[in-house]
Amino acid sequence: MKNIKKILVVSFSQSGQLADIVSALVDPLVNETENGRISVVTETLRPIEPFPFPWTALEFVDVFPESLEEVPCRLAPVSFDPDADYDLIVLAYQVWYLAPSIPVTSFLQSPEAARVMRGRPVITLIGCRNMWLQAQEKVKRRIAANGGLLVGNIVLTDSAPNLVGVITIAAWMLTGKKKRFLGILPNPGITEGDIVAARRFSPAIRGALLNDRWTALQQALNRLGATPVVPAFILFESRIKKIFAVWSAFIRRRGERGDPARKPRLRLFIGYLLTAIFILAPLATGVTALIRLLKKDKINTLTDYFQTNHLKEP
Numbered sequence: 107m108k109n110i111k112k113i114l115v116v117s118f119s120q121s122g123q124l125a126d127i128v129s130a131l132v133d134p135l136v137n138e139t140e141n142g143r144i145s146v147v148t149e150t151l152r153p154i155e156p157f158p159f160p161w162t163a164l165e166f167v168d169v170f171p172e173s174l175e176e177v178p179c180r181l182a183p184v185s186f187d188p189d190a191d192y193d194l195i196v197l198a199y200q201v202w203y204l205a206p207s208i209p210v211t212s213f214l215q216s217p218e219a220a221r222v223m224r225g226r227p228v229i230t231l232i233g234c235r236n237m238w239l240q241a242q243e244k245v246k247r248r249i250a251a252n253g254g255l256l257v258g259n260i261v262l263t264d265s266a267p268n269l270v271g272v273i274t275i276a277a278w279m280l281t282g283k284k285k286r287f288l289g290i291l292p293n294p295g296i297t298e299g300d301i302v303a304a305r306r307f308s309p310a311i312r313g314a315l316l317n318d319r320w321t322a323l324q325q326a327l328n329r330l331g332a333t334p335v336v337p338a339f340i341l342f343e344s345r346i347k348k349i350f351a352v353w354s355a356f357i358r359r360r361g362e363r364g365d366p367a368r369k370p371r372l373r374l375f376i377g378y379l380l381t382a383i384f385i386l387a388p389l390a391t392g393v394t395a396l397i398r399l400l401k402k403d404k405i406n407t408l409t410d411y412f413q414t415n416h417l418k419e420p
């Protein structure tokens with residue numbers, strides 16, 4: 107009897123962008139495999155109380171503390187069998203505030219995730235704006251805690267310059283319309299071309315899966331540009347992480363997500379974000395360049411680290 111390999115793909119997407127990325131990567135695995143040697147089960151995570159899309163500005167920041175601190179929400183029961191014998195799990199996620207989105211964080215902390223991941227290879231597929239390093243550290247930790255083995259990571263990001271990307275993605279998230287802001291700036295999000303091109307990763311995954319050989323997969327994916335690490339963002343994210351922790355504690359002292367008592371502090375946080383993005387970050391660019399020069403070896407080591415699936419101690 108022929109040996110059919112089974113993949114479980116778990117994902118969540120608000121606008122459909124991540125769903126398109128998943129299709130671009132996963133469809134070729136099934137379609138181009140002779141004699142149907144690979145079968146795929148897809149699981150779309152469904153929060154019991156849906157997250158808004160488009161968001162209002164206050165709703166958008168109200169998910170900040172719980173995203174950062176990985177506080178789970180309630181999910182509808184999963185429809186896959188967590189005790190089935192999967193050969194590979196693909197976890198597709200987007201980043202919310204330097205962390206996996208709340209639906210994905212919730213799945214990672216569920217008993218079903220622990221059951222299905224234990225002892226199994228896992229590939230993460232990220233579709234975000236441009237900052238995924240800290241989020242992936244959190245996901246690495248969760249996968250390890252579930253007993254899964256992270257064998258691959260593929261990241262797709264917006265190609266627009268940072269400031270342009272902030273404006274276009276904010277307009278997209280707050281209107282729900284993925285179109286050119288004011289008709290001049292580029293389309294928000296990951297380009298159609300980049301999404302379609304995600305199929306280039308599929309043959310390496312298919313080869314590893316059919317042969318059950320995972321050790322060289324990440325290197326093969328990296329040769330195709332799977333993990334775009336921007337050195338300046340290593341410093342940037344670690345700096346923001348510390349500031350975000352303070353803001354998060356400050357907001358949560360007024361209540362949990364949805365509590366109207368948080369509103370004044372959320373408004374302050376919006377003010378901070380706007381100042382940080384449009385004033386502090388551009389000012390810090392020069393300082394960051396200097397630090398990169400002074401800490402060249404350390405940054406190079408970290409750049410290499412973020413392109414692997416190893417996990418540093420917390």
Ligand SMILES: Cc1cc2nc3c(=O)[nH]c(=O)nc-3n(C[C@H](O)[C@H](O)[C@H](O)COP(=O)(O)O)c2cc1C
Binds near residue numbers: 118123125166169
């Ligand atoms: C609340 C929120 C916070 C986000 N924070 C980040 C972030 O910290 N870093 C980043 O690169 N992208 C961030 N994004 C963009 C998302 O990662 C993602 O690209 C976008 O939401 C589209 O995903 P979708 O497939 O769910 O529609 C954020 C999006 C939302 C809604």
